[in-house]
Amino acid sequence: MHGKPIANTRSATGIPTAKLAVYWLIGSEIVIFGGVLISYLMHRLGHPEWAYDAAHTQTWIGAINTFILLTSSLFAVQAHHFAEKKEGATAARWLYLTALGGGMFLCLKAYEWYGEISHGYTITAAPFWSFYYTAAGIHASHVIAGMIIMLFVAQTAKKNEELHRVENVGLYWHFVDLVWIFLFPLLYIAK
Amino acid sequence: MSEPASTHHAHGHGAHDDHHHEENFFLKYFWSTDHKVIGMQYLLTGMFMALFGGFFPYVFRMQLAFPGISVPFYGVVSPTEYNALVTNHGTVMIFWVAMPVLIAAFGNYLIPLMIGADDMVFPRLNRLSYQVFAVSVVVIIASFLVPQGGFGGAWTAYPPLSANPDYNLTPWGSTLWLVAVALEFIAFLIGGINFITTAMNSRAPGMRWSDVPMVVWMICIASILFMASVGPLMAGAVMLAFDQNLGTHFFDPKAGGDPILWQHLFWFFGHPEVYVVLLPATGIVAEVITTFSRKKLFGYKTILYTAIGTGVLSFFVWAHHQFIAGIDPRMANVFTVTTVLISIPIAEMMFLFIATLYGGSIRFKTPMLWALSFIALFMIGGVTGIPLGASGSDIYLHDSYYVIAHFHYTFFPIAIIGSFTALTYWFPKMFGRMMNETLGQVHFWITAIAVNGIFIPLFVLGAAGQHRRIYNYNHFAQLSTPDLQALRILATVSLVILLLAQFLFLFNFFYSMFFGEKASKNPWKGCTLEWTTESPPGHGNWPADQLPTVYRGPYEYGVEGRDEDYWPQNVPN
Amino acid sequence: MIERLIQPVSTFAGDIDQLFFGIHMVVGFWFFLVQGMFFYLLFRYRYREGVPTTYVTGKEKHLKKWINIPHILIILCDVGVIFFAVQTWYNVKQNLPEADxxxxxxxxxxxxxxxxxxxxxxxxxxxxxxxxxxxxxxxxxxxxxxxxxxxxxxxxxxxxxxxxxxxxxxxxxxxxxxxxxxxxxxxxxxxxxxxxxxxxxxxxxxxxxxxxxxxxxxxxxx
Incomplete structure (x- = not known):
């Protein structure tokens, strides 16, 4: 492929272009998750009986997953730290660890869902479960997307190229993490 | 990697950046990352979809004027087909014509050229945006060809009708419709991020915020509005898709869901969406009226503030679509206030456009005629919004033909007249040739007069109590009078005239593209940067070492003490 | 206006017809005024050989008043429209009289x-x-x-x-x-x-x- 357009190298606002785009991306994602969460909250507040279903979520799995995601975010910070020091290979290793955290999160989620579905709490079982699977499912798809992007970024970072991407994918990962911080209390703790 | 592709920019017009593929038609036109090619792709796709979406009203208006006849080129219209036609006319015209042409086509084409950049900041993301959009086109067309036919639950897709195949009887059509709309949203989210980032970061050296041409501003504000409003509907679309296919009950009241929730999610997007397409059209009009009246825009910053004000207010008016939908009647009062108030910034903007004409030297060329007709006709749409936004009269007018006439008087100027304004104005830049002026004016006058013949009768029909989306009014004694039927026939005849006139345009468009008079760099003597490069611009827009620098605002026409009556942005003094 | 097309048969039909009529009178006034101004300007400032344009930015006070005064008047009209709309709405939808x-x-x-x-x-x-x-x-x-x-x-x-x-x-x-x-x-x-x-x-x-x-x-x- 050819090089970047000159447009990409300009920075009239002073914010690096890619980072600016990530901010806008996160902005658009916030409204998507905002839509899901506000819809859920409006229903939840209007239907106290949902607490019966909510009581069947496994808080400790959710808690471990919260811990895993927070830890992986810390790894992403480490990756950024080394990328700043132009140590691409080390940054890539931290990115792999971050992605591994995402993988663990997904495995645990799969185990959790498997148990719930086999107990009959499927997506159609009750409105609570519909929201539970939809909200967490949309979040999980973002975790998967984040992991894939991270692996690509790690490939280039290893060669000490495009190191600014390490920070950008990290920003995105923190956002995905933050969404979970909202989901966890709403889906698990609020019984 | 940080070395820009400067060596490639010395190529002539349209040369691809990669030598080995220079002659490869597919790579040049279907796999290109050049913003101009992507803009053209969006433009031609949008024009194709306009024919598609424009054929629908021909069919259903024929059915309304002459109920039960076999419509030429179509056949007899069944109620199912009628519903699918009206539903998809709305959907296609908004999502596959107005948005791709006004925002994506001209956004892509104009933003880099007008801010003096060689391309978008993310050319490959740009290509991806078009590819996702192209898939959505295939899906929406496919939704007609599946068993049981296309979705017929209105473009608002209110559940439970849209959520349950037992009710809508189009299990495939409704799902494909939803998938197509969701894909289109994704395409425009990707595109929008690219537009905003490009306009924010890649402006030419010296270009301040207040030197950015109005159309670039408007497309960016529209992209931000879209981004900020579409999220909840994306979430809603996932929920509706699950309701349709997995058996969840998000919107089904029988199992604890709430159909009104969808209405809130839809209109929270749906109302800002009006401004998403309106603002780019006003931006285009701003460019054209300044050039053809040789005047600086009257109150550049005020226009900008009115646009932003309208955008912000548009997030607080959505429930005026739901006054009688079963929401708390007290809410209606709040939304009446916000809705009537939104008339203020928009009226102000129209005033400022009209004030721009003051003291000018107005040349009535085709683009200018379109721009002026936008102002004249949009005002009809604007003022007829007031009785609809006022809750008391909306009780009667809601879902009547008055609504249809009102929003067509806004959307027709926006989507159709706005597009024609832009196409006729930037055609010389895009294709390097001039369009035929006589044909252009004939096409303009037929279109601009016929549109009134369609929609003024509809105002009357609406006031007479005729509701929307009914395929044969003979079922209602009060509506099957000869007088009302005459109005319906008048509207249909006007529509047919309007549609036939579009062939004039198509002929002019394609003929001029190949055989028109050669255009100079700056045929209209405009001040903005796109007129400083070749027509059509080569790859990279300017030679890499000659990217423009900006010294002043975009509308310095008629500055005293200069030989020329215009002062391009890139000329030092 | 509506009553000439379709008979008013409920007690509140007349109120809604009046509101409709009133709003159309207000917006109609502004519509024709602005369109008149628009076409006047188009005619007055049409291209004529050798007549230069006037360079204005939109900041000139004597010109801005032509925008600002109508702007304030429109706000006043809006307040009136809102008042009568809400009143009608209240009578039809919010306040239910005793039923027979x-x-x-x-x-x-x-x-x-x-x-x-x-x-x-x-x-x-x-x-x-x-x-x-x-x-x-x-x-x-x-x-x-x-x-x-x-x-x-x-x-x-x-x-x-x-x-x-x-x-x-x-x-x-x-x-x-x-x-x-x-x-x-x-x-x-x-x-x-x-x-x-x-x-x-x-x-x-x-x-x-x-x-x-x-x-x-x-x-x-x-």
Missing amino acids: ATIRIVSQQWAWSFVHPGEDGELGTDDDIKTVDELHVQEGMTYHFQLESRDVLHSFSVPVFRLKQDAVPGRVITGWFEPMHTGVYDIQCAEMCGIGHGIMGARIHIESAEDHAAWIASKKGT
């Missing part, structure tokens, strides 16, 4: 069923009269209606009453009307409800007290 009788309206794909109180004037008793696509009411009586839906959204619209209300499955929505003249008029469904939406009409029979009593008597025991 209550009817139940049940919508479904694609028919209307109406439950009228029988001779005792009470809904929910044995002598209720059920009809399909045919509503019978007495002129001069204040009715409450309870609107329900069995499947999808519908909308109960009686153009001569200027009344419209969506029916939402899972909810019972109460509204009111008072018919003024006798006659037979259309009821339309005003919300897309599927394939049969176009034929989902019904008729409202507004009868004098004697005729209405006779109708009730004729339904007795059916």
